[in-house]
Amino acid sequence: MISMPRIISPHHAQKIMNVVLWGVGFLAIVILIIIIGYILYNGLPQFSLEFIFGNPVGSGESGGIWPMIVSTFYVTFIALIVATPLGVLAAIWLAEYAGESNLVKAIRFAAETLASIPSIVFGLFGLTFFVVFLQMGFSVLSGGLTLALMAIPTILRTAEVSIEAVPQSYKEGSLALGASKWQTIYRVVIPAAIPGITTGIILGMARAIEETAAILYTVGAALAIPMSIWDPARPLPLHLYILATEGVSLPNAYGTAAVLVLIILIITISTNYLVEKYTKKMMGR
Amino acid sequence: MARNWEEFLVEKVLLLAAISSIIIILLIIGFVIQQGIPAMEQVGPLNFIFGMDWSPSYGLYGVFPMIVGSLGMTALALLFAVPLSIFGAIFLAEVAPKNMRKILKPTIQTLAGIPSVIYGFFGLIVLVPFMRIHFGGSGFSMLTASIILTVMVLPTILSISEDALRSIPLEYKEASLALGATHWQTIKNVIFPAALPGIVTGIILGMGRAIGETMAVIMVAGNTPIIPGSILEPARALTSNIALEMGYALGLHYNALFATGIVLLMMIIVLLVITNYINYKRKVTVGGGYL
Numbered sequence: 384m385i386s387m388p389r390i391i392s393p394h395h396a397q398k399i400m401n402v403v404l405w406g407v408g409f410l411a412i413v414i415l416i417i418i419i420g421y422i423l424y425n426g427l428p429q430f431s432l433e434f435i436f437g438n439p440v441g442s443g444e445s446g447g448i449w450p451m452i453v454s455t456f457y458v459t460f461i462a463l464i465v466a467t468p469l470g471v472l473a474a475i476w477l478a479e480y481a482g483e484s485n486l487v488k489a490i491r492f493a494a495e496t497l498a499s500i501p502s503i504v505f506g507l508f509g510l511t512f513f514v515v516f517l518q519m520g521f522s523v524l525s526g527g528l529t530l531a532l533m534a535i536p537t538i539l540r541t542a543e544v545s546i547e548a549v550p551q552s553y554k555e556g557s558l559a560l561g562a563s564k565w566q567t568i569y570r571v572v573i574p575a576a577i578p579g580i581t582t583g584i585i586l587g588m589a590r591a592i593e594e595t596a597a598i599l600y601t602v603g604a605a606l607a608i609p610m611s612i613w614d615p616a617r618p619l620p621l622h623l624y625i626l627a628t629e630g631v632s633l634p635n636a637y638g639t640a641a642v643l644v645l646i647i648l649i650i651t652i653s654t655n656y657l658v659e660k661y662t663k664k665m666m667g668r
Numbered sequence: 669m670a671r672n673w674e675e676f677l678v679e680k681v682l683l684l685a686a687i688s689s690i691i692i693i694l695l696i697i698g699f700v701i702q703q704g705i706p707a708m709e710q711v712g713p714l715n716f717i718f719g720m721d722w723s724p725s726y727g728l729y730g731v732f733p734m735i736v737g738s739l740g741m742t743a744l745a746l747l748f749a750v751p752l753s754i755f756g757a758i759f760l761a762e763v764a765p766k767n768m769r770k771i772l773k774p775t776i777q778t779l780a781g782i783p784s785v786i787y788g789f790f791g792l793i794v795l796v797p798f799m800r801i802h803f804g805g806s807g808f809s810m811l812t813a814s815i816i817l818t819v820m821v822l823p824t825i826l827s828i829s830e831d832a833l834r835s836i837p838l839e840y841k842e843a844s845l846a847l848g849a850t851h852w853q854t855i856k857n858v859i860f861p862a863a864l865p866g867i868v869t870g871i872i873l874g875m876g877r878a879i880g881e882t883m884a885v886i887m888v889a890g891n892t893p894i895i896p897g898s899i900l901e902p903a904r905a906l907t908s909n910i911a912l913e914m915g916y917a918l919g920l921h922y923n924a925l926f927a928t929g930i931v932l933l934m935m936i937i938v939l940l941v942i943t944n945y946i947n948y949k950r951k952v953t954v955g956g957g958y959l
Contacts, residue, residue, distance in 0.1 A: 393849075393850045393852070393853055394850065396850070396852055396853075397850045397851060397852040397853075400852045400855075401763065401852075403755060404755055404758060404759040404763050405759065405763070407752055407755040407756045407759055408756060408759045408760070408764060408768060408772055410752070411756055411772065411775055411776060411779070411822070411826075412771065412772065412775050414779070414819055415775050415778055415779055418782065418786075418787075418790050418819075419778070419782075421790065421794060422786065422789075422790065468685065469685050469688050470685075472681065472682050472685035472686070473682070473685040473686040473688065473689065475682050476679075476682035476683055476685065476686040477686055480679055480682060480683070481686070486687075489690055490686050490687065490689055490690060492940075492944070493689040493690040493692075493693040494689045495940060495944075496693050496936075496937065496940055497689055497692060497693055499873070499876050499880070499936050499939070499940060500696065500880070500933065500936060501879070501880030501881075501882065501907055501932055501936065502880065502882060503880075503882045503907045503910050503911055503929070503932075504696070504700060504880075504929050504932055504933060505696070506910075506911075506914075507700055507703075507910065507914075507925070507926055507929045508695070508696045508699055508700055510914070511699050511700070511702075511703050511926070512695065512699050516699070532692055532696075535688075535689065535692070536689070539689070563674075563675055564675060565674065565675050565678045565679075589781055592783075593781070593782075593783030593784070593785070593786075594783075595783070595784065595785045595882075595883045596784075596882035596883055596907070596911055599911055599914070600914050600915070620783055620785040620883075623785050623786075623789060624785050624788070624883060624887075627788075627789050627792055627793075627887065628792075628886075628887060633793075636789065640786055640789050643783055643785075643786060644782070644786060647778070647781050647782060647783065648778065650781065651774065651777055651778050651781050652774075655774055655777070
């Protein structure tokens with residue numbers, strides 16, 4: 384297209400490209416509908432009270448996925464209570480206190496690297512550090528902490544952007560009234576940035592919920608409901624992976640996949656709602 | 669007095685949280701290297717990276733077939749994903765009416781949010797049988813994996829490219845249109861070239877995502893640790909190598925899987941350094957008055 388000779392007039396090229404661009408736009412929508420539609424079409428019929436709230440029978444050939452739902456909740460909860468304070472506090476420092484020093488550059492590069500390290504490498508680290516070195520064993524705690532490391536950069540980046548977006552005039556108003564820097568941040572900046580910070584936490588949560596490779600060798604694969612953070616567990620994505628690759632049960636794999644897809648859909652819709660609300664607020668309406 | 673102390677303390681606590689990223693990254697790199705080094709030493713770094721045979725039961729640890737597998741799948745995926753993403757980004761930034769954007773934006777976001785194990789499951793159940801019927805073989809292949817990877821990296825490249833296209837000053841576009849260029853000529857000759865550094869950054873990040881992907885690839889690529897003769901043959905990625913064998917690896921084998929992790933880490937860090945360099949150069953050009 385770039386060096387097209389004048390066989391096609393600019394006018395025609397314009398028309399052809401319009402068709403191509405619209406085609407690509409529709410293609411993206413079609414791909415999404417096919418994937419989500421296929422999973423829900425095959426998965427939703429598996430839903431029943433027994434499937435959601437029941438225990439698996441055998442290694443998951445039949446029965447339900449309640450222990451996996453509980454496991455997902457536990458590891459995600461641990462990941463968030465560790466990653467949220469670290470991510471948000473770091474974001475406040477980067478947005479409000481940091482200048483342009485080498486330390487700041489190093490922190491940014493570290494956060495960026497953390498965001499791009501393959502999840503299986505987090506899994507390796509979780510195995511050698513949490514499971515073996517700190518002797519936490521294959522447990523909810525090891526898995527949750529590994530996921531926390533992955534969620535930190537997501538929360539940090541989103542929170543930093545939203546804190547930086549708070550208008551300078553807000554801060555100046557507060558400082559002019561005699562408030563100290565921290566009082567201004569605590570009472571003015573953070574409340575104004577809360578929707579953005581919440582969006583970051585939800586995105587971090589999504590990352591923890593959907594992750595499989597990082598927990599493959601940290602959380603164990605127990606089928607029972609974990610009774611404490613020291614027990615092994617089997618979150619939903621790991622369960623789906625085992626059901627699908629070991630040919631345990633296709634119907635239950637569809638059902639588990641549908642639960643995961645629904646969770647992700649709810650998360651996407653709620654973050655969109657928050658972002659819209661946030662944008663409106665920032666525009667002063 | 670008390671106020672000052674509070675301010676001081678708060679700042680130090682915040683600083684500590686910020687530094688935790690550095691500590692974590694050093695711990696990760698340190699521990700993975702520490703566990704991987706014994707294998708690198710025993711096998712020899714060059715034999716490990718360029719060795720053609722991976723057969724732990726015979727004590728053979730060469731990851732070259734997996735490097736070829738990872739890079740091959742990634743290259744194929746980018747071949748499909750780059751044009752699609754760039755056209756998609758141009759569509760979103762320049763052509764799509766508001767209503768279409770309102771549908772397409774959340775679509776891209778949802779595609780980015782779908783768990784990789786779901787992509788793998790969909791690939792295993794739908795795409796693998798499809799490939800088996802239409803292209804022969806087992807259906808598990810480098811091509812199958814790269815098709816799934818295409819859909820997975822598309823949102824990354826597309827959204828970063830869209831941001832890059834949108835950040836081009838409006839005057840550029842207006843000047844080109846005023847000279848009588850059509851909209852497409854303006855996009856092709858003015859907006860796209862100006863946005864290129866941002867688009868390249870998006871492509872490299874997409875590349876990182878493809879190299880690092882584990883679950884989706886493991887479920888559709890076939891995972892044979894041999895250099896594939898064609899794109900329709902099965903292949904194994906570096907990530908899959910770790911995930912497949914860590915469950916039962918002991919001794920040197922265990923260390924060799926961590927050494928595989930070192931190779932992965934090196935690839936990702938090289939990509940990161942390149943993107944940082946591009947961003948740095950772009951800033952220099954902007955600040956230098958060229959833009």
